[in-house]
Amino acid sequence: MPTHAGYADLYRFRQAAHALASPLESPTAVTDRLLAVQAQDFAAACWALGVRTADSSQADVIAALERGEIVRSWPMRGTLHFVPARELGWMLRVTTPRMITGLARRHRQLELEDDDFVRARDVVVAALTGGGSLGRTELMELWERKGIRTTGQRGYHLIYYLAQTGVICWGPPHRSQQSLVLLDEWAPDQRRLDGDEALGEFLLRYLAGHGPATLKDYVWWTKGTLAGAKAGLAIIRDRVTSFDLDGITYWMTAELADSTTPRAARPRSLHVLPGFDEYLLGYQDRSPVLAPEFADRVVPGGNGIFKPLIVSKGRIAGTWRRAANGTRVAIEAQPFMPLSTAEQSGFAAGVAAYGRFLGLRGEVA
Secondary structure, rough: OOOOOHHHHHHHHHHHOOOOOEEEEEEEHHHHHHEEEEOOOOOHHHHHHHHOOOOOOOOHHHHHHHHHOEEEEEEEEEEEEEEEEHHHHHHHHHHHHHHHHHOOHHHHHOOHHHHHHHHHHHHHHHHHHHOOEEEHHHHHHHHHHHOOOOOOOOOHHHHHHHHHHOOEEEEEEEEEEEEEEEHHHOOOOOOOHHHHHHHHHHHHHHHHHHHHHHHHHHHHHHHOOHHHHHHHHHHHHEEEEEEEEOOOEEEEEHHHHHOOOOOOOOOOEEEEEEOOHHHHOOOOOOOOOOHHHHHHHHOHOOOOOOEEEEOOHHHEEEEEEEEEEEEEEEEEEEEEEOOOOHHHHHHHHHHHHHHHHHHHOOOOO
8 A cells, every 4th residue: 555645545445445336245244344324314324224235125224123233322422323233332331431421511401310310221121121122202201100201301311321321222113213122132242342452443443434534533433532543543553554645644444455456446436325424424524525615515504414415436426305206216416516427327326226225216306
């Protein structure tokens, strides 16, 4: 791997890491590769796995959730993610202390005391032990019956705290979302990683699914510390490599660098990605793939809602919107600049793939 590289190299390696250059065999394999896939928008997160999987369907993603191979929780940043079930425990041990400390003031505002969390936990454990599950509304109603107030965001923070501390996670599908289950029962085969070993694994897995990336990107992604990132880097130093681009050091796994040759890993020219996709959100600095002048087109007014993406030759080239109707789903491209003939063909192929994923006929509007 050269000491210096160009943006074409950055795009090529990232698309390979994200399984966009060569799709993987299952949604579970995609989650293993990326480690965490942002999933506050459930449907978008399902397509984030589907677009990276060969010939998959939304039913395949749901089946992986039903089997407990993938779970949905808050492993970092206070944001829901899909994660491999057996990895969640050690991830939480890395991120939970800082996340809980950061919520102390909000808990005081909500008049949530230590006893509230203990009582809420005891009620949940009693209700779910033995393979039980509850939807969010049902759990709130149960807490209220037990004298635990859930109004004014108290219920949300109780659920978040119990998930963050490894008591519960979102498990099998429940109506249009998921139900809550006990993590130890739903995913009992948890890996045991602690201390610097966990820090090293966290960084290595991030780079395997998101590299090349900077340490600042990783710190933002985990909401960890630069000191923790450097400690992790020291642990995995013989398994990663780096290059400089415009004076910035980018890191990736040695395996990615060795396996991704320019000829073998030439990515498809265009991808139709969901909103909140890791290809954009997985980094603190998004300017390498999204020109600053178009950022407002992806997140209008900086409102935190990321639109679905059109990616062409590694860069964000526009957004799209859909309208489902019966047996078809119509997708309208909203490119930043007019699409070339080749890009239009690639967009049509991506729309067709999205339709197949949903079990509908995908059409360009």
